[in-house]
Amino acid sequence: xxxxxxETQEVQDxxxxxxxxxxSDGNARLKQLVHRLLGDLFKAIDDLDITPDEIWxxxxxxxxxxxxxxxxxxxAGLGLEKYLDIRMDAADKAAGIxxxxxxxxxxxxxxxxxxxxxxxxxxxxxxDTDAGPLLIHGVVGGPDGKPIAGAVVECWHANSxxxxxxxxxxxxxxxxxxxxAVRTGADGRYEFRTLMPVGYGCPPHGATQQLLxxxxxxxxxxxxxxxxxxxxxxxxxxxxxxxxxxxxxxDDFAYATREELIPPVTxxxxxxxxxxxxxxxxxxxxxxTLTTLVEGxxxxxxxxxxxxxxx
Ligand code: MBD
Ligand code: FE
Numbered sequence: 001x002x003x004x005x006x007e008t009q010e011v012q013d014x015x016x017x018x019x020x021x022x023x024s025d026g027n028a029r030l031k032q033l034v035h036r037l038l039g040d041l042f043k044a045i046d047d048l049d050i051t052p053d054e055i056w057x058x059x060x061x062x063x064x065x066x067x068x069x070x071x072x073x074x075x076a077g078l079g080l081e082k083y084l085d086i087r088m089d090a091a092d093k094a095a096g097i098x099x100x101x102x103x104x105x106x107x108x109x110x111x112x113x114x115x116x117x118x119x120x121x122x123x124x125x126x127x128d129t130d131a132g133p134l135l136i137h138g139v140v141g142g143p144d145g146k147p148i149a150g151a152v153v154e155c156w157h158a159n160s161x162x163x164x165x166x167x168x169x170x171x172x173x174x175x176x177x178x179x180x181a182v183r184t185g186a187d188g189r190y191e192f193r194t195l196m197p198v199g200y201g202c203p204p205h206g207a208t209q210q211l212l213x214x215x216x217x218x219x220x221x222x223x224x225x226x227x228x229x230x231x232x233x234x235x236x237x238x239x240x241x242x243x244x245x246x247x248x249x250x251d252d253f254a255y256a257t258r259e260e261l262i263p264p265v266t267x268x269x270x271x272x273x274x275x276x277x278x279x280x281x282x283x284x285x286x287x288x289t290l291t292t293l294v295e296g297x298x299x300x301x302x303x304x305x306x307x308x309x310x311x
Pocket of ligand 2: 107109200224226
């Protein structure tokens with residue numbers, strides 16, 4: 001059935017009616033977006049001769065995706081979240097902004113409300129026999145290279161099973177395990193005392209993995225640690241680093257890896273004195289460079305629904 005109906009008056013009128021384009025009420029921006037996206041879908045149905053069976057399979061898939069609460073996970077896996085980063089990078093370049101720590105995607109697993117400590121926070125609240133101690137530390141600086149006092153570094157990462165507290169399907173972790181926040185002093189320093197994470201894998205029976213299977217793709221990430229870095233007078237930085245040596249570093253299902261975000265991991269001794277669970281520990285030094293506001297505004301601040309809890 002190779003018919004072309006998209007350009008007909010009947011279909012164009014239908015698109016306009018469905019989005020109330022001729023009405024003056026409603027959310028003008030949303031009307032514009034739905035008209036365009038629905039039109040692109042209609043056109044694709046024509047161009048690719050998408051069958052009713054395929055459409056209903058897609059509709060049912062969306063229901064399942066929502067039931068599983070995985071829409072944001074799929075957005076990461078399909079590169080949609082990375083695409084937004086590519087656009088923000090291009091906007092920065094066009095505006096002549098450079099020199100800051102590169103951004104990379106937030107992902108769907110942040111939880112707001114972690115207790116904010118001064119300078120140092122120990123965030124491995126739960127025992128994890130399969131994970132060794134890890135020290136993450138560095139300096140938050142501005143574009144001038146000077147340390148920033150009063151910056152807040154938030155950090156979150158997975159345990160040795162690749163699970164995040166609050167989203168752990170085994171229910172094994174307490175609230176805010178492996179999540180923390182530190183406020184810098186005059187030296188700009190931050191430090192997290194924690195455990196080495198393991199890479200995340202999509203829920204194997206979830207809607208996201210189901211689609212990835214059809215694409216012959218895996219749903220795994222290399223081990224990584226997420227950060228938000230905020231400071232008055234600077235733009236909020238959303239980034240992550242990867243754990244050097246992870247075999248998936250350049251095969252991340254969410255495309256978050258960047259060359260500048262793979263700090264060296266060194267072996268250190270003296271962990272016992274720091275309150276770590278063993279004397280030998282892994283150490284990652286990672287400094288953050290923030291960028292200044294653009295015309296007094298943070299033009300890269302992203303609003304999205306985020307989980308929150310009280311510590
Ligand atoms: C993660 O831990 C993550 O960082 C992303 C982007 C998607 C799924 C799980
Ligand atoms: Fe993650």
